Amino acid sequence: MPDGLGQRxxxxxVTSLRRRAKYGLIDTDRGDTLVFHLGxxxxxxxxxxxxxxxxxxxxxxxxxxxxxxxxxxxxGSLDLVRTNELENWPPVAALGPEPLAIEGRExxxxxxxRSAPIKALLLDQRIVAGLGNIYxxxxxxxxxxxxxxxxxxxxxxxLERLATAIREVLKEAIAAGGSxxxxxxxxxxxLGYFSKAFAVYDRExxxxxxxxxxxxxxxGGRSTFFCPRCQR
DNA sequence: AGATATTCCTGGAGGC
DNA sequence: TGCCTCCAGGAATATC
Numbered sequence: 001m002p003d004g005l006g007q008r009x010x011x012x013x014v015t016s017l018r019r020r021a022k023y024g025l026i027d028t029d030r031g032d033t034l035v036f037h038l039g040x041x042x043x044x045x046x047x048x049x050x051x052x053x054x055x056x057x058x059x060x061x062x063x064x065x066x067x068x069x070x071x072x073x074x075x076g077s078l079d080l081v082r083t084n085e086l087e088n089w090p091p092v093a094a095l096g097p098e099p100l101a102i103e104g105r106e107x108x109x110x111x112x113x114r115s116a117p118i119k120a121l122l123l124d125q126r127i128v129a130g131l132g133n134i135y136x137x138x139x140x141x142x143x144x145x146x147x148x149x150x151x152x153x154x155x156x157x158x159l160e161r162l163a164t165a166i167r168e169v170l171k172e173a174i175a176a177g178g179s180x181x182x183x184x185x186x187x188x189x190x191l192g193y194f195s196k197a198f199a200v201y202d203r204e205x206x207x208x209x210x211x212x213x214x215x216x217x218x219x220g221g222r223s224t225f226f227c228p229r230c231q232r
Numbered sequence: 233a234g235a236t237a238t239t240c241c242t243g244g245a246g247g248c
Numbered sequence: 249t250g251c252c253t254c255c256a257g258g259a260a261t262a263t264c
Contacts (some may be wrong), residue, residue, distance in 0.1 A: 022258080037258080038258080039258060039259090040256080040257045040258065041257085051263070073257075075256090075257070075258060075259080077259090091259085091260095096262095123257090123258085125259080132257075132258070133256090133258085135255095222256090222257080222258095223255095223256080223257095223260090
């Protein structure tokens with residue numbers, strides 16, 4: 001956490017809560033926005049009874065509530081940014097469009113000329129923001145697109161299917177409360193149930209609905225799960 | 233500039 | 249049981 005961040009927050013009033021890509025935004029009446037990223041394992045604990053291991057930040061409010069930012073793996077981040085400069089703040093300025101509103105034509109424009117595998121490009125937050133490894137694998141599966149295919153060489157028709165798949169897989173996952181792998185949980189401690197619905201992620205060697213077998217490869221240091229029979 | 237590799241960190245899983 | 253190694257993930261950074 002940057003020096004002085006806590007002092008700059010004292011006495012500030014929260015005016016709104018927003019989200020951009022994977023960043024949570026807490027606006028204040030001081031003209032500052034608290035920007036947080038939960039990384040892999042981060043979560044806010046609301047009104048914790050006591051401080052626990054990996055509670056890195058504790059914030060109290062004048063009406064007696066407390067929130068603790070708990071992040072065992074420390075992949076998350078917390079920054080205080082001037083609200084009117086947020087769009088120019090480097091991590092946000094580089095972000096691509098929101099995934100819940102992505103369309104095939106936009107994907108085509110952003111993938112044009114790119115030879116890297118579509119899997120790697122979808123993980124790049126500058127192409128589309130908000131997708132992580134799980135949802136990229138699941139979306140490519142739903143769109144029947146092979147993960148090693150060069151991003152720039154995919155037809156518009158297939159990118160339309162991909163855009164639809166991205167929107168749908170995220171909406172379903174959100175409705176299910178997210179995807180609990182090892183230690184993910186929401187602020188109330190509830191686990192996410194979307195992991196029960198994975199078609200390919202973490203299912204190496206298991207049967208796909210088509211009768212094929214799910215395969216695992218490594219791309220850019222990340223696991224990719226896919227069905228070689230359905231995905232072309 | 234684009235593609236790929238490395239780094240951070242912790243706890244769960246698996247091996248012996 | 250307990251210790252050990254390996255591995256997963258997002259994004260910044262380094263390297264080719």
